[in-house]
Amino acid sequence: MRVPEIDTPALVVDLERMERNIAAMSRFFADKRAKLRPHWKTPKCVEVAERQLAAGAIGITCAKLGEAEALAAGGVRASVLIANQLVGAAKLARLVELARVLPELIVAVDSAAQVDALDAALRGAASAPRLGAIVEVDTGMHRCGTSSPEETVALARRLRDSRVQYRGVMGYEGHAVLVADAAKRKELAEAAAAQLLAHVDALRAAGLAPEIVSSGGTGTHDLTGTVPGITEIQAGSYVFMDGRYRDVRTDFEPALTLHTTVIHRRGRLLVTDAGVKSLSSDFGLPTGFDFAGRVVGLSEEHGHVLVDEGVEIEAGARIRILPSHGDTTINLHERYYAARGDRVEAVWAIVGRGRFV
DSSP: OBGGGSOSSEEEEEHHHHHHHHHHHHHHHHTOSSEEOOBTTTTOOHHHHHHHHHTTOOOEEESSHHHHHHHHHTTOOSEEEEOSOOOSHHHHHHHHHHHTTSSEEEEEEOSHHHHHHHHHHHHTSTTOOOOEEEEEBOSSSOSSSBSSHHHHHHHHHHHHTSSSEEEEEEEOOTTTTTOSSHHHHHHHHHHHHHHHHHHHHHHHHTTOOOSEEEEOOGGGHHHHTTSTTOOEEOOOGGGTOOHHHHTTOOSSOOOEEEEEEEEEEETTEEEESOOTTTOOOBTBOOEESSSSEEEEEEOSSOEEEEEOTTOOOOTTOEEEEEOSOHHHHHTTOSEEEEEETTEEEEEEEOTTTTOOO
């Protein structure tokens, strides 16, 4: 199949760009103490995870238990960190079963109740598998996480005394990763790292030195990833990049575009076959990729694109759109068309889509 033969709307991966992004991130971490554990919430695809692991990633980060289950069902056997708290008996039962499949499974905790529930789930399981946990620290997002070193030490002690293996801590500076101003982004990232390391110092003083200190994202990988004491970075968006991240980083290439067909033209306004059912707008409207114009609106089934004067794009033509937020746009689709130049090399299932449970 050739790219122009793909029915639209469709997500197309530029393999050469994706491979360069993976190689660039791999080179960055090759001589660093911190290593890369890429976040799977961006690609949600087994074939991408396999390429990241082959390039030197130490494991995979998942946002949800369902994502980790999809990754394992796809045959990936690697260390997996679920960088969120899991609450409820149904999820914990699934977690225990997943721990029997993966060579290493780690989950985040930020309360004594979660530690006790994990302990009870393992206590109630026949031939309980090995399961690790790290304590999440709130380093500025004010979402989840412990708020003081004392709280972190208390949870680490509780983990140490449970059936769950205490592995360390994590803190995600998500409030910094998309800050366009480089100086401000550096300031926020350094403050978050210092806060996380204050918890590490307290743990070390209590005889609970963490094996894992996990942090970072694409926007701050080169800041947090060089801080002594941080052991791994959870960057994910770098593999494809998107419109929002292009405002922050230009050192990775946009490797994922949505191909859409123009179905009507009125003056400078193009109407396409890609609306909010195939493009997300939680980070703002997507952008045109290789033509002079901009997306000005999305309705349920249609995209509204305003092109510059003199741009000759007629009904029936195909155009490419750069998603503003890759993660949520990808979640709307079942497959990628992986292309090298004009040739489709493979069709990859997006097995992690919809895995929000």
